[in-house]
Amino acid sequence: MPSNPQFHNLIRFLDESLVEHYGDVGEGSLDDIIGSQVELLHDANDLTRTGKKAVVHELLSPIASAPIFVCIGLNYRDHAKEAGLEIPPNPVVFTKPPDALAGPTSEIVVPSAAKMMDYEAELCIIISKTGKNIPEDDALSYVLGFTAGNDLSSRYWQRAPRSGGQYSFAKSFDGFAPLGPTILHPSFATEDLQVQTRVNGQVRQSASTKEMIFTVKQIIAHVSNGTTLRKGTVIMTGTPAGIAGKMPGQPWLKHGDVVEIEISQIGCLKNKLVFEGEQ
Template sequence: MKIIRFVDHAGNIRYGTPTDDTYTTATALDGELLTGLTPTKELLSVAKLLAPITPPNILCIGLNYKRHAEESGMALPDRPLLFIKPTSTLSNPGDPIVHPKTTEELDYECELAVVIGKTAKNVDEDDALDYVLGYTCANDVSARDWQLRYDKQWARGKSFDTFCPLGPVLVTADEIDDPNELQIQTRVNGETLQNSNTADMIFDVCEIISSLSKNFTLLPGTVILTGTPEGVGMGRTPKRWLVPGDVCEIEIEGIGILTNTVEAA
């Protein structure tokens, strides 16, 4: 099932199944995403599309595509490399990515986002997908100067407001046969800059969930960003930084297209 979270024209936050990929109307779903949704026959107009979930935590895996590690000039990691984005980075489909005044090196990263559906602790790889509610598109927006030169660690450079757009839909786990074999792309102003497949991941979705769950509890609603493929702005010659006015599209096979425009702070 494809699920959107949205504001209806009465100002209520609702869940629904979109009637088409314009996301202007949806068939209402009653209930809550993490405890169960019930189909109805009520057709609603979508006033504003929202990120499909408001996560308690946003966990991110770095250097998780072989060719991205190569373009970054970094060795392949021996285990999933974790960093965390604050929930204040969350942004809706269609909302602006705000270009901070304090960075000159704003970068895009298309990522498959995994949404955890139930509490996961000490999970075996063979059972990991049983804990997945669904999948959505993410853009792990990054200020590379803060990440790589000023702080020389990833926390601040990944954590400015609006640096984690999610959406446009959550596709339930039963709709995705294999999350480790999905085409994934970034387009900026219509130009394809990243074009890869999740099969290039160093650690697949099952390995990531299992590994993280053995360090700490994965709460229901937790979002895990699984890494980005090659083609990021910092890896290009010349480098391709996002600037105000750029339209950034993240597309993942079987999920949809997440679109956000860059806006000056």
């Protein structure tokens, strides 16, 4: 890791004139980014400081685009247990397409075909440079940082007989991967990041990333085995127990629900769900 990181908590945002910038929240409060003044960075390819500052008017997804989302299933023992599934011997991998990307405050439009909607809080890895066959001991050198994500899922399409045992379609609708609000530089991250999901203020998931079965290094090494990881790839590292589909009564997400995914040191994304045909 660099001895002098270029940023602490990276954001992409619009200023009061609706001009897009990259900035560094620094070590300040992650609870009141909107309206705060932050140091500006040059751009996505040059994250050095400009010496200027701007006021944050609107937070955007911390990355403008992603070539692909590489997702890990069953990476928390308690989630595997609640799902009634065995602990896998290696990371279970599926993908989401680029258009699944959404911002930390975006309204998520849920198509009428996506029924039995569920949330999944996940620590996400942002890949900083293209690589292949990355060894575990070099994995962190490929990490730009970590952000929070919600692997929104239509259990209707994830369950048999419609799924055919495949996860991707159920999770690949436009906007089904909101990220943010910041990217935490890896040199500041700990192995004990607290992950929490709230639906309309009610806590649904609460866990620590130290409970993950496969570590960040192991995941990067596995998914790059014989496979090129492009710069900007997002790796979603799995969700803990507490999904709606395994709660009593299965309280699926509904029109107007507000889902908050919060990870310590990263901040909170807060998305309202808008179901097609119910506006």
